[in-house]
Amino acid sequence: MTTTSATGGPASVTLVITTGNGFNSSVGDQPAYYVLTPNGLQPSTHLTFPINTLVKLTIVNYDDGNATLLESQYANVEGTVNGTITYVNNDNVNSTNGGSGIVLNGGETVKSIPSDIIAHTFTIPSLNINIPVPLSSTVVAYIKITTAGNFQWMCETACGAGPSGTLAAMDTPGWMTGDVEVS
Ligand SMILES: [Cu+2]
Numbered sequence: 537m538t539t540t541s542a543t544g545g546p547a548s549v550t551l552v553i554t555t556g557n558g559f560n561s562s563v564g565d566q567p568a569y570y571v572l573t574p575n576g577l578q579p580s581t582h583l584t585f586p587i588n589t590l591v592k593l594t595i596v597n598y599d600d601g602n603a604t605l606l607e608s609q610y611a612n613v614e615g616t617v618n619g620t621i622t623y624v625n626n627d628n629v630n631s632t633n634g635g636s637g638i639v640l641n642g643g644e645t646v647k648s649i650p651s652d653i654i655a656h657t658f659t660i661p662s663l664n665i666n667i668p669v670p671l672s673s674t675v676v677a678y679i680k681i682t683t684a685g686n687f688q689w690m691c692e693t694a695c696g697a698g699p700s701g702t703l704a705a706m707d708t709p710g711w712m713t714g715d716v717e718v719s
Pocket residue numbers: 567655656657691692693695696712
């Protein structure tokens with residue numbers, strides 16, 4: 537189980553993306569999604585989301601490079617509450633020392649991300665959910681899934697290996713794809 541819920545708050549799922557993961561000797565390092573749980577990191581092969589429940593989905597992305605979108609539509613946020621995500625990183629968060637305390641400038645709540653700063657996406661095509669993930673960023677989205685079943689999740693950037701960038705991590709459950717159980 538990958539969801540937890542504080543009393544009165546939304547359930548939460550936290551995913552972490554790193555890049556220095558050994559795939560095999562012929563491919564080398566590949567990016568991968570993990571699930572952060574109270575027991576530490578777990579593979580993203582099989583994710584679980586509670587049905588008809590507001591879920592706070594947080595994606596912590598340590599990848600500092602962009603990757604080409606497989607289709608331009610994946611720059612757009614789909615299937616989240618208000619059709620938005622909020623993301624924070626070193627470029628859009630800073631503070632100044634104001635006279636009466638810290639003055640925060642931080643984060644952006646958006647309906648799309650410029651394609652040249654997208655590193656990965658978290659996409660569940662059959663549920664019309666698409667979350668573009670900017671490089672070196674933390675992304676927060678709220679989603680509520682109302683359809684039970686098993687669905688495939690995947691990344692829609694060419695972040696894997698091979699001529700098209702769709703092999704290796706992109707093609708292997710627990711790396712840039714897996715399944716989502718909604719129940
Ligand atoms: Cu990816």
